[in-house]
Amino acid sequence: MRAVVVAAHRTVRGVIELACREAGVTVVERAETAAAATEACRSSKPELLVLDLELPDADGFRVLTDLGDGCPRSVLVLADRADGDLVLRALRLGARGYVTKAEGLRDLAATIRRVVAGERVMTPAHEKDAMGALGRMARRAREGADVEAGLTPRERQVLELLGGGFTIGQIASRLGISPRTVETHVAKLYRKLGVRTRVQAISRAATLGLVDL
């Protein structure tokens, strides 16, 4: 069993290495940055990746998205903090374990053994937070799809331009229609989004995934 260990701080790397050894895992490479971590995983193709999220050049998730399907089979994420969105993101990217440095460093060897054995490892509280995030995500996705289905192509164009920071006048000249008509579209958009101001409209649309900010 071979592992790549990624953490910015030498002491944290040391603790992880010690735990790996105790769990019977050989550390084949170490990295301090996301870029080096991706490279190390590509070259040595380990079975286990122990990944600190707090890296100097990017967050640790970047390593997992860059590796894509080439991710090691077992991934254990180590973080300063945990909230539902972070834990869910780690799970979506294929992580099997998620521990915070405050709670997780002490019995890290046991955690590594379980992760390598294919178990999912996180505290019940983190698990609960992740399920809360999953619920919010499903609700937003449903609402977003509903609102989107109710928009006309023109309203969608106007919404995208609003999100891009254009004024009514600019939108009108871009679409070759009168400012009055744009105002009408905007009023309908507000109603469909259930908002009253432009800022609310844009933030609501972004939450629902209708525009990219």
Place this chain on the structure above:
Amino acid sequence: MVVEPFAVVRAGLVRTIDASPGLEALASVASADEAMVVVDRLRRGRSVILVAMGLAGEQDAYWLIRALRERFPGHVILGMGANADPNAISRALFTGADGFVDKNVEVEEFVAAIQASGGDEVVIVGPAAASVGTIAEGIERRRSPTFRLTRREREVLVVASEGLTAREIADRLGVRERTVTTHLARIYGKLGVGNRLAALRLAARSGLVSISQDE
């Protein structure tokens, strides 16, 4: 309340629920139609509605979950199935379920899932609990408008991304030009866009096609 097409399973579920402290089976029905009628008559506060994913026909489980979510937002909806794949669970959550329970778990676990449901957290009990990441990915995918396209429509869009005319797309796919323009019109309608460029931009954003940057 239990919505389950198979009589024996239905009876078993009702007995299990009635035998559990703090739980009571208010009603049990075999179809989505009946479910909508009976829920409307429930004069209780927040109740848990267990919907068997195996409900078949036009008014299937997803239809029912969606209808319940819209008309009775106060109730808790749990999908229920045997060895359901993550994709089915994504769809159930996306249409409005608050969770999913596998019929293949121990009775105590099944009951615990009903009791735990109704909070802010999604409840997933059974083998699928190990696939939360995949389930979340599935929800995200459903969100993308290109998901609503049929396979043929996707094919047309992918070929269109090469910048071909309707005539050329038709030749490539071995269909008539008229068919291609019909497909394109339907694609624009589904994606809510007015032209091919806008359709391709949306498709690119959801990863269906890739458009080169250097044009």
